[in-house]
Amino acid sequence: MIDWKIQFYYDRGIDSVFIHKLFYFLVSKGAQYNCKHEGYYQIFPKSQKKPVTIENIELSHMEKEVKCTTEKLAEIIDSYLKFDIKDTILGVHLDFFGEANFLFNTTIYPVKDNKLIVYLQTNLYEISDEKSFLTFVNLCKELFVKFSFIYGQSRSQYEGIIPTDIDEFLKERPNIVNFYSRPLVDKIGREKLLSTPAFKVEELENGGVMLIVCTEPLGCDNIYEVWRHLGYKSL
Numbered sequence: 001m002i003d004w005k006i007q008f009y010y011d012r013g014i015d016s017v018f019i020h021k022l023f024y025f026l027v028s029k030g031a032q033y034n035c036k037h038e039g040y041y042q043i044f045p046k047s048q049k050k051p052v053t054i055e056n057i058e059l060s061h062m063e064k065e066v067k068c069t070t071e072k073l074a075e076i077i078d079s080y081l082k083f084d085i086k087d088t089i090l091g092v093h094l095d096f097f098g099e100a101n102f103l104f105n106t107t108i109y110p111v112k113d114n115k116l117i118v119y120l121q122t123n124l125y126e127i128s129d130e131k132s133f134l135t136f137v138n139l140c141k142e143l144f145v146k147f148s149f150i151y152g153q154s155r156s157q158y159e160g161i162i163p164t165d166i167d168e169f170l171k172e173r174p175n176i177v178n179f180y181s182r183p184l185v186d187k188i189g190r191e192k193l194l195s196t197p198a199f200k201v202e203e204l205e206n207g208g209v210m211l212i213v214c215t216e217p218l219g220c221d222n223i224y225e226v227w228r229h230l231g232y233k234s235l
Contacts, residue, residue, distance in 0.1 A: 001123045001124065001125055002124045002156060002157055002218070003121055003122070003123050003156070003157035004122060004123060004124055004127065004154065004155075004157070004217045004218075005119045005154065005157075006119060006136075006137070006140040006152055006153070006154045006155070006177055006179075007117055007119035007152060007153060007154075007161065007162045008117065008118045008119065008140075008143070008144060008147075008149035008150075008152040008179070009116075009117060009149060009150045009151055009162060009164055009169070010115065010116040010117070010147065010150070011115050011116075011150050013114045013115070013116075014085055014086060014114060014115075014116045015085075016081050016085075018116075018147075019077055019080070019081065019085070019108065021147075022106075022108075022118065023077060023092075023106070025143070025146055025147075026094065026106060026139075026143075027070060027073070029096075029098070029139060029142060030096050030097045030098040030139075031094040031106075032068055032094065032095050032097060033068070033069055033070045033072055033073050033092070033093075033094055033095070034067060034068060034069045034070070034072070034095075035066070035068040035095045035097070036095040036097075036101070036103070037066065037093065037095055037103050038062050038063050038064075038093075039062070039063040039066075039069065039072070039093060040061065040062045040063070040093040041060075041061055041090070041091060042059065042060045042089070042091045043060075043083065043088060043089070043090055044059055044060075044088065044089055045083070045087055046089060046110065047087055073092070076092060077090075080108075085110065086110050087110060088110070089107065089108065089110070090107065090108040091106070091107045092106050092107075093105050094106060096136075098135055098139075099131065099135045100129075100132040100135040102122055102126035102135070102136060103122065103123075103126055104120050104122040104136065105120070105121040105122070106118075106121075109161070111161075111164050112164070115164055117161055117162065117164070118143075118147075119155075120136070120140055120143070124218070127217065130215045133215050133217065137177055137210075137212060140152065140177070141179070141202075141204070141210050144179045144204070144210070145205060145206050145208070148181065148206065149179065149181065150166065150181050150183075150184070151166070151169055151178075151179055151180055151184055152178070152179035153169075153172075153175045153178050153179070154175045154176045154178070154217070155175065156218060159175075166184065170184070170187070170188070173227050173232040174211060174213065174223070174226055174227065174230065174232070175213075176213050176214060176217055176218075176219065176220075176223070177210075177211070177212050177213070178210070178211040179208060179209075179210050179211075180193065180208055180209045180210075180211070181207075181208045182206065182207030182208055185207065185208060185209050188230070190209070192229075192230065193209050193211065193230075194209065195229075196226055196229050196230065197225050197226060197229055198212060198213045198214070199212045199213060199215060200212040211226075213226050
């Protein structure tokens with residue numbers, strides 16, 4: 001099964017308030033824990049040189065029984081916050097119930113200077129039809145607006161973490177799904193972005209722009225036209 005994710009860059013520092021707000025928001029939009037698939041989470045340090053010294057905390061756990069226990073998210077977050085969250089990754093599998101239902105993973109991935117990559121990851125089976133694909137992307141769009149991320153972009157399992165430098169990010173060609181905050185839209189050119197020949201270009205309420213090249217997660221011929229329009233080389 002091929003994994004597929006949308007990653008966001010957050011530059012205002014990771015803290016407990018942000019973590020709680022993030023999961024509360026996802027639940028308010030239709031995410032549940034251990035409701036259709038077995039609930040699962042992982043907590044692990046980025047640096048393997050640092051030993052895990054906190055006792056009585058499960059670093060990797062799968063629920064034995066599928067039984068809605070969304071309230072357990074509070075316990076999972078509390079366990080995570082006992083670690084140095086500037087150097088520790090959290091991943092939680094959630095079920096989403098909305099216009100389409102799917103399993104996805106929410107990952108908190110700290111990077112240098114107390115910045116953060118947040119990503120929602122699913123797999124191609126879960127978003128195999130256009131309705132499911134767009135429901136997943138719409139959830140990501142709402143997340144992008146709510147937390148004022150700087151930018152975001154889709155990635156397959158064969159592609160790494162998005163750059164954490166704005167200039168480096170803008171050097172990369174757009175992927176299937178892309179999110180730009182207002183400052184990046186102004187830098188690229190609002191009219192240029194809005195006139196992109198893509199499946200969907202949406203101006204967001206916070207002044208940002210969402211660009212969906214097509215509804216095929218692994219790519220489509222139209223992406224070359226999008227690259228040329230935005231001034232990127234096709235190859």
